Amino acid sequence: MSEPAAPPEPRASQPDSTRTGPGRLLVAIYALFALSASARAGVQIATKFGHAPVAYLLSAFAGLVYILATVTLAAGSPAARRIAVVSCSVELAGVLAVGTWSLADPATFPDATVWSGYGSGYGFVPLVLPVFGLLWLRRTRRARTLRMTAASAEDAGEAADGGAGHGRDGGPGHSAEDVVADGRA
């Protein structure tokens, strides 16, 4: 199933897909939050809804947004990209709003949500994730536009660099900055 020594595939991973490259990592983290937020909300609503209804409903909402973002980022079609932009934006607005709300009015949140304290219970990943999501969507859109331009101008020989970060720095040894997207161990 795995042949790590396979020859490099120059253009097999389309740079305009939101699923490949750094997007692979992004979708993985989104999937993780989709699972944890929705499962947690499900348990809380099923077992002790009266204890903190606002917090639990917000958790459920966050879970839905994460599921939507995961699926659409993994799909990567033009329609999916539009939904992904909306879900990442809603997510960013949600984490900012709920984060502020939870600090201003702790009584409403006797139990935490994913977005409480701007996601402090989750290493602030919920705050950073939508930002990376939106940046990634923007960058892949640019690559996509470039590629389509290059394809339409058939003989524009040098335009094929599609904007993908990998593939250009061929061998091991290079690579520096873009590694530590999640470097908080």
Added chain:
Amino acid sequence: MSSVNGAVPTTIIIAGLALAGYALVMTARNRRMSVPLLAAVGVLEILLLVQVGLIVARLAGGERPAGLATLIGYLIAMPFIPVAAAFWGLAERSRWGPAVIAVAGLVAAVLMVRLHQIWPVIHV
């Protein structure tokens, strides 16, 4: 007894962090998924299954945590983390495959801490 009990979660934390570190080095060096990395994921998977077995044994012995539903959720989800990461990482033909594995290693370590919070008899 408690030290024996704590040996597996502690091992998982160390193994998870080591796997994450190794995978991140692979990402930094622009390497793809490799057989050694997959083998390490397999080791983590086995450790997690052992941990699930130990907890199920305690539950079968009649002990119950306060957050039983949450604990069961963790028991179900835990074994899928390395498997899902391996498949998702293998689908990637770049350095970002190992990066996915790094996430799985970190998550495994965090899960052990969360397990202890859910049910303090699970020592770390």
